[in-house]
Amino acid sequence: MAETLIQTAVCQFAAPVLNRLARVIYPARCLHCGDMVEPTDGLSVGLCPSCWREVAFIGGLTCDACGVPLPGQSDRAELCDDCLSNPRPWSHGRAPLLYKGKGRHLVMALKHGDRLDIAPVAATWMARMAGDLIQPDTLIVPVPLHWRRRIARRYNQAALLALGVAKRLNRPCCPDLIQRHRATPSTRGQGRAARLTQMQGAFRIHPKRAHLLRGRPVLLVDDVMTTGATLAAVAETCKDGGATQLSVLLLARAQKAPYIGKIENTAQDTTEDT
Numbered sequence: 259m260a261e262t263l264i265q266t267a268v269c270q271f272a273a274p275v276l277n278r279l280a281r282v283i284y285p286a287r288c289l290h291c292g293d294m295v296e297p298t299d300g301l302s303v304g305l306c307p308s309c310w311r312e313v314a315f316i317g318g319l320t321c322d323a324c325g326v327p328l329p330g331q332s333d334r335a336e337l338c339d340d341c342l343s344n345p346r347p348w349s350h351g352r353a354p355l356l357y358k359g360k361g362r363h364l365v366m367a368l369k370h371g372d373r374l375d376i377a378p379v380a381a382t383w384m385a386r387m388a389g390d391l392i393q394p395d396t397l398i399v400p401v402p403l404h405w406r407r408r409i410a411r412r413y414n415q416a417a418l419l420a421l422g423v424a425k426r427l428n429r430p431c432c433p434d435l436i437q438r439h440r441a442t443p444s445t446r447g448q449g450r451a452a453r454l455t456q457m458q459g460a461f462r463i464h465p466k467r468a469h470l471l472r473g474r475p476v477l478l479v480d481d482v483m484t485t486g487a488t489l490a491a492v493a494e495t496c497k498d499g500g501a502t503q504l505s506v507l508l509l510a511r512a513q514k515a516p517y518i519g520k521i522e523n524t525a526q527d528t529t530e531d532t
């Protein structure tokens with residue numbers, strides 16, 4: 259017991275010292291341009307002032323279900339047109355970034371560029387948005403990759419984000435709760451209906467993890483949401499498995515271009531085919 263207390267005290271003393279030492283040896287660098295940055299606890303953590311100004315952080319009124327920015331102000335929860343016409347199988351959704359410009363570059367670098375250093379900072383941004391989505395027994399679950407794609411990429415970016423968010427919110431995370439047992443062809447450039455059809459039956463609950471899900475609220479984590487078809491399929495799987503309440507937390511939310519109705523910046527993207 260005494261030994262454990264001493265170890266805890268040493269760890270509490272040593273951690274800040276080691277962190278400061280690490281910053282001297284490995285000064286913090288901007289995730290986007292690589293310039294050195296001052297350590298900060300603010301939203302700009304991880305970015306130099308110039309890049310921070312050009313990353314579209316979402317603020318103000320947002321859709322309560324998908325996190326997309328809405329015009330105006332309101333004292334009550336509001337929904338965007340998409341969520342009104344296509345109700346989501348989850349209750350609430352939040353995202354710190356719009357999927358455009360330098361924010362989009364960060365998401366793509368994490369997803370396809372082996373930039374694993376982006377995940378801890380992104381998880382910090384996401385955790386700050388998740389306050390009202392979390393209950394005492396919430397389980398945090400990432401959107402899974404098919405095993406062949408995970409082997410090719412060597413990691414699941416959504417799992418890295420989910421583990422980072424769980425650590426910051428002090429909640430449990432189960433990265434393999436949901437399995438993507440059917441590989442789906444790329445959904446690039448497809449509309450919501452086609453994506454929904456393609457995703458049907460693509461997910462199942464890991465048989466050895468099913469007991470973790472029953473009767474619990476779940477926070478689903480993914481890197482980016484475009485139409486929401488993948489998230490909807492995972493959410494329905496969780497519902498079938500007994501989850502009581504579902505929310506989603508995303509690193510970035512793609513937004514339809516005004517008056518055009520198409521999702522911005524997705525023509526050459528691989529969003530939602532993960």
Ligand SMILES: [Zn+2]
Pocket residue numbers: 288289290291292293305306307308309310
């Ligand atoms: Zn920068």
Ligand SMILES: [Zn+2]
Pocket residue numbers: 321322323324325326337338339340341342
């Ligand atoms: Zn919405």
